[in-house]
Amino acid sequence: MAEIATFGFSGTAADVTRRWLASLKSERRLAAKTLEAYARDISQFGAFLSEHLGAPATASELGELTASDFRAFMARRRNGGAQSRSLARQLSAIRSFFRYAERNGQFSNAAVSALQSPKIPHSVPKPLSIESARKLAANDTLAVDETEAWIAARDSAVLTLLYACGLRISEATGLTLRQSEGDPLRVTGKGNKTRLVPVLPQARAAMARYVELCPLPLAADQALFR
Numbered sequence: 001m002a003e004i005a006t007f008g009f010s011g012t013a014a015d016v017t018r019r020w021l022a023s024l025k026s027e028r029r030l031a032a033k034t035l036e037a038y039a040r041d042i043s044q045f046g047a048f049l050s051e052h053l054g055a056p057a058t059a060s061e062l063g064e065l066t067a068s069d070f071r072a073f074m075a076r077r078r079n080g081g082a083q084s085r086s087l088a089r090q091l092s093a094i095r096s097f098f099r100y101a102e103r104n105g106q107f108s109n110a111a112v113s114a115l116q117s118p119k120i121p122h123s124v125p126k127p128l129s130i131e132s133a134r135k136l137a138a139n140d141t142l143a144v145d146e147t148e149a150w151i152a153a154r155d156s157a158v159l160t161l162l163y164a165c166g167l168r169i170s171e172a173t174g175l176t177l178r179q180s181e182g183d184p185l186r187v188t189g190k191g192n193k194t195r196l197v198p199v200l201p202q203a204r205a206a207m208a209r210y211v212e213l214c215p216l217p218l219a220a221d222q223a224l225f226r
Helices: 002-006 012-026 032-053 059-064 067-079 084-103 110-114 130-136 149-165 169-173 201-213
Strands: 185-188 194-197
Touching: 012 032, 012 059, 012 084, 032 059, 032 067, 032 084, 059 084, 067 084, 067 110, 084 110, 130 149, 149 169, 149 201
Parallel strands: none
Antiparallel strands: 185 194
């Protein structure tokens, strides 16, 4: 219990940590799970410093940490299996903690601002196979027992336009009833650019089924998909 209350720090440093977390809750109104993550992040940092310095870190020692000290902590976490996304969040928590301490006249450390966040890899979305796309757009896949038929037909029509005709989601949801009746479709997409898109029979049938089942009035110049 004592370790949780002090977060691995000593004296004033522990008090500052508690006030920092309280401010995140009262001023920034962070969710309970986020606060737990921040408390865990700073506790791991404090535990590392206790080992690194030989005793729980004091406020003055936090102000004297070097970039090498911070990097040693990040390296320890990396070697322990932490991924880049977790490390980036943890470094963000540590920076927030030091900013709070500086704003409140407790201690400051310029080294923490000089640290670079780990690069988070951005994976490129992979397209579905033809069979997977066909299954995804099927009515029986989209519907559950309580799903109204027109809603399942709507979702099927939108997904068919995405996968069979190559529309962007904004282009599909921006279609009006009048536009949907054209062949090819005239759609307005990214950069407010208009393009013509051929309509496959499957997409035409899916839109027709949705229009037939939709219980809402569909005006010619209003959004087709409700």
